[in-house]
Amino acid sequence: xxxxxxxxxxxxxxxxxxxxxxxxxxxxxxxxxxxxxxxxxxxxxxxxxxxxxxxxxxxxxxxxxxxxxxxxxxxxxxxxxxxxxxxxxxxxxxxxxxxxxxxxxxxxxxxxxxxxxxxxxxxxxxxxxxxxxxxxxxxxxxxxxxxxxxxxxxxxxxxxxxxxxxxxx
Amino acid sequence: xxxxxxxxxxxxxxxxxxxxxxxxxxxxxxxxxxxxxxxxxxxxxxxxxxxxxxxxxxxxxxxxxxxxxxxxxxxxxxxxxxxxxxxxxxxxxxxxxxxxxxxxxxxxxxxxxxxxxxxxxxxxxxxxxxxxxxxxxxxxxxxxxxxxxxxxxxxxxxxxxxxxxxxxxxxxxxxxxxxxxxxxxxxxxxxxxxxxxxxxxxxxxxxxxxxxxxxxxxxxxxxxxxxxxxxxxxxxxxxxxxxxxxxxxxxxxxxxxxxxxxxxxxxxxxxxxxxxxxxxxxxxxxxxxxxxxxxxxxxxxxxxxxxxxxxxxxxxxxxxxxxxxxxxxxxxxxxxxxxxxxxxxxxxxxxxxxxxxxxxxxxxxxxxxxxxxxxxxxxxxxxxxxxxxxxxxxxxxxxxxxxxxxxxxxxxxxxxxxxxxxxxxxxxxxxxxxxxxxxxxxxxxxxxxxxxxxxxxxxxxxxxxxxxxxxxxxxxxxxxxxxxxxxxxxxxxxxxxxxxxxxxxxxxxxxxxxxxxxxxxxxxxxxxxxxxxxxxxxxxxxxxxxxxxxxxxxxxxxxxxxxxxxxxxxxxxxxxxxxxxxxxxxxxxxxxxxxxxxxxxxxxxxxxxxxxxxxxxxxxxxxxxxxxxxxxxxxxxxxxxxxxxxxxxxxxxxxxxxxxxxxxxxx
Ligand code: SF4
Ligand code: SF4
Ligand code: FES
Numbered sequence: 001x002x003x004x005x006x007x008x009x010x011x012x013x014x015x016x017x018x019x020x021x022x023x024x025x026x027x028x029x030x031x032x033x034x035x036x037x038x039x040x041x042x043x044x045x046x047x048x049x050x051x052x053x054x055x056x057x058x059x060x061x062x063x064x065x066x067x068x069x070x071x072x073x074x075x076x077x078x079x080x081x082x083x084x085x086x087x088x089x090x091x092x093x094x095x096x097x098x099x100x101x102x103x104x105x106x107x108x109x110x111x112x113x114x115x116x117x118x119x120x121x122x123x124x125x126x127x128x129x130x131x132x133x134x135x136x137x138x139x140x141x142x143x144x145x146x147x148x149x150x151x152x153x154x155x156x157x158x159x160x161x162x163x164x165x166x167x168x169x
Numbered sequence: 170x171x172x173x174x175x176x177x178x179x180x181x182x183x184x185x186x187x188x189x190x191x192x193x194x195x196x197x198x199x200x201x202x203x204x205x206x207x208x209x210x211x212x213x214x215x216x217x218x219x220x221x222x223x224x225x226x227x228x229x230x231x232x233x234x235x236x237x238x239x240x241x242x243x244x245x246x247x248x249x250x251x252x253x254x255x256x257x258x259x260x261x262x263x264x265x266x267x268x269x270x271x272x273x274x275x276x277x278x279x280x281x282x283x284x285x286x287x288x289x290x291x292x293x294x295x296x297x298x299x300x301x302x303x304x305x306x307x308x309x310x311x312x313x314x315x316x317x318x319x320x321x322x323x324x325x326x327x328x329x330x331x332x333x334x335x336x337x338x339x340x341x342x343x344x345x346x347x348x349x350x351x352x353x354x355x356x357x358x359x360x361x362x363x364x365x366x367x368x369x370x371x372x373x374x375x376x377x378x379x380x381x382x383x384x385x386x387x388x389x390x391x392x393x394x395x396x397x398x399x400x401x402x403x404x405x406x407x408x409x410x411x412x413x414x415x416x417x418x419x420x421x422x423x424x425x426x427x428x429x430x431x432x433x434x435x436x437x438x439x440x441x442x443x444x445x446x447x448x449x450x451x452x453x454x455x456x457x458x459x460x461x462x463x464x465x466x467x468x469x470x471x472x473x474x475x476x477x478x479x480x481x482x483x484x485x486x487x488x489x490x491x492x493x494x495x496x497x498x499x500x501x502x503x504x505x506x507x508x509x510x511x512x513x514x515x516x517x518x519x520x521x522x523x524x525x526x527x528x529x530x531x532x533x534x535x536x537x538x539x540x541x542x543x544x545x546x547x548x549x550x551x552x553x554x555x556x557x558x559x560x561x562x563x564x565x566x567x568x569x570x571x572x573x574x575x576x577x578x579x580x581x582x583x584x585x586x587x588x589x590x591x592x593x594x595x596x597x598x599x600x601x602x603x604x605x606x607x608x609x610x611x612x613x614x615x616x617x618x619x620x621x622x623x624x625x626x627x628x629x630x631x632x633x634x635x636x637x638x639x640x641x642x643x644x645x646x647x648x649x650x651x652x653x654x655x656x657x658x659x660x661x662x663x664x665x666x667x668x669x670x671x672x673x674x675x676x677x678x679x680x681x682x683x684x685x686x687x688x689x690x691x692x693x694x695x696x697x698x699x700x701x702x703x704x705x706x707x708x709x710x711x712x713x714x715x716x717x718x719x720x721x722x723x724x725x726x727x728x729x730x731x732x733x734x735x736x737x738x739x740x741x742x743x744x745x746x747x748x749x750x751x752x753x754x755x756x757x758x759x760x761x762x763x764x765x766x767x768x769x770x771x772x773x774x775x776x777x778x779x780x781x782x783x784x785x786x787x788x789x790x791x792x793x794x795x796x797x798x799x800x801x802x803x804x805x806x807x808x809x810x811x812x813x814x815x816x817x818x819x820x821x822x823x824x825x826x827x828x829x830x831x832x833x834x835x836x
Contacts, residue, residue: 007766007799008783011776040351041799044743045766047350053334053359054350054743062339062352069351 082122364526364677421570482806524676550678582699590672
């Protein structure tokens with residue numbers, strides 16, 4: 001039900017900003033908050049509602065790396081690959097998580113739209129290397145591949161009841 | 170005499186007039202400052218930095234975005250400026266695809282010319298960008314981002330002048346580029362192929378899809394009979410590519426060149442313009458009589474037709490059903506009206522030589538195949554023909570005058586002026602006025618329509634009718650006109666629309682004019698041509714009278730409808746591979762429902778219906794019984810809002826109708 005009827009929300013967002021072209025960036029911001037990315041159709045819808053061209057909306061949105069055009073999972077896991085974390089083998093952590101999530105090479109988001117794994121250059125938590133941050137909220141440091149997998153399993157257990165075989169750990 | 174304001178340019182005093190920037194003042198002093206991104210008709214962008222000048226006390230400033238002020242002391246040619254200009258050009262060239270010898274822009278490339286003029290001898294920077302994919306998805310216009318210098322001229326033309334906005338700047342940093350929306354290709358976006366962007370592109374980054382090789386192949390195939398037709402606007406502009414003054418009529422040489430190149434028959438599209446004048450005039454009279462589908466809006470410009478199909482489905486019924494003239498002529502030729510005896514229709518190849526890029530897409534429309542294959546096989550632009558003449562090595566200016574083949578070679582002045590914005594209206598007025606009054610009138614009585622403005626409103630009295638006519642060229646002007654009409658601030662009976670500002674004389678396939686006031690000169694040339702011709706009214710064209718007698722019966726007859734008329738279909742603005750945006754993953758859903766959120770349905774209240782349905786389902790606790798999808802355009806826009814409920818597609822839907830149907834189907 002998470003994704004349902006959200007078009008309604010785009011309409012509400014547009015109303016909130018009075019269909020004002022000059023509020024395009026906050027509008028996109030709010031929409032991305034809602035969908036976790038900017039779907040093409042929504043951008044086209046916004047363009048038409050604001051009386052500008054879809055190319056114009058895309059131009060603005062694509063200028064900022066903050067906006068993204070591919071769907072992201074509910075949990076966005078940013079793995080730090082800055083110097084400190086790299087030295088402390090962040091690559092192993094990525095690999096372990098990818099295996100747990102059954103991600104193919106190049107695939108960043110799980111098919112059930114639950115997880116996205118990204119690498120970032122430095123989280124500013126070098127003292128805790130290797131570190132990851134989930135949904136830009138909680139930083140987990142001094143990780144091992146095992147701990148990382150456990151984090152994922154915990155989320156899976158919470159989100160998809162019955163997905164983890166009992167007694168596995 | 171009041172003292173004039175002055176400033177100094179390279180030690181010469183120059184008066185300040187009403188120029189909007191320094192650049193224009195400096196050009197007045199006969200100094201051609203280099204620019205890429207400056208165009209007097211568009212907003213000032215100030216990105217290319219080539220127009221840098223030194224202002225005493227202020228240092229280097231871009232002339233295009235500096236206001237002229239009394240007493241400024243300006244230098245345009247210092248050591249520092251010269252070094253800067255060279256560096257800018259070198260930076261542009263570093264990432265530029267260096268295939269100049271094979272580039273379509275050839276000698277017309279401004280980047281090449283400026284690099285030459287500014288004495289760039291070598292490029293000190295190395296390429297940093299990767300080669301990008303050339304977008305050849307559109308049948309009419311090709312985009313090669315590797316040649317783009319990011320001046321933004323095309324973006325502003327498409328947006329500010331055409332009001333289309335099909336392309337814009339996108340991405341950032343080293344990926345910064347001109348692109349259609351959402352990383353799609355030109356064919357999937359909103360481009361209507363007017364080609365105005367290609368006219369302003371200083372390099373070869375946007376250009377008409379060439380058809381030269383296909384045309385040569387047909388000419389070299391002995392089994393084929395190749396028929397050419399020439400648009401009115403071609404004769405007025407082709408000469409410019411051979412150093413003739415703008416506005417010089419070169420009809421005779423063009424016909425002669427075509428014969429030398431091997432065309433078997435050479436016809437005049439102006440003949441078909443005469444024919445269209447009559448069909449359109451009769452259609453107009455009929456609608457006036459019945460008082461329906463007014464204003465009648467002309468349909469001879471395919472870029473406008475596409476724009477209307479995408480943006481104004483509610484006006485598609487107002488469009489005249491007349492095909493564009495070259496399509497009329499193509500259909501006649503392919504349906505054995507001529508070339509006379511012996512030639513099998515399947516061996517005929519029709520080549521339209523046009524000022525137009527949009528027609529390259531128009532010929533592919535399935536409606537335009539009435540006989541054997543496409544009614545028009547290939548469209549060559551004026552520039553394309555110029556290249557073929559050069560390739561053939563013909564010494565254009567020395568060619569003699571040759572004349573068209575009959576019967577489609579005899580024209581009146583009314584047919585020729587179709588190339589100008591306002592020309593169609595004038596031609597139709599000449600026809601309709603005589604038709605209703607049954608009196609002869611002077612052909613030039615309607616010449617007061619010619620004022621060159623991109624938006625014109627004209628009041629005329631035809632018989633007992635007082636009519637409001639309007640002429641719009643440039644799609645931006647068209648948008649303004651329609652807005653006015655929708656607000657009820659204006660009422661028209663007849664509207665002529667041309668997508669290109671000034672009409673086809675300024676079409677996307679024309680040579681990029683080098684002289685000043687190019688539109689006015691070409692336009693005057695066509696009106697002169699009208700004067701020089703023997704006849705000026707389409708109904709006086711004896712070959713047209715004969716054509717009706719022998720073949721077409723009368724205007725609007727069954728056969729005329731088949732060959733000379735067409736129909737329209739609303740179209741999506743952007744193509745998505747989608748339709749499940751707001752999909753509710755409801756496993757128990759008994760009913761599936763899709764609401765069109767295309768522009769037109771949206772305007773007509775789809776959003777309100779959507780909210781209403783949600784609210785209703787919520788109140789009735791049946792949210793999980795219905796799966797709601799939104800889709801983007803069923804291409805039935807004129808009958809929107811369109812909603813599919815179960816198997817039922819409901820047009821012109823209201824909330825009440827929708828709820829009733831949902832209630833019925835849920836039972
Ligand atoms: S051809 Fe016309 S509509 Fe298409 S991108 Fe160029 S200016 Fe815009
Ligand atoms: S105005 Fe003329 S040249 Fe321009 S797109 Fe229309 S038909 Fe083609
Ligand atoms: S013309 Fe002034 S910056 Fe380009």
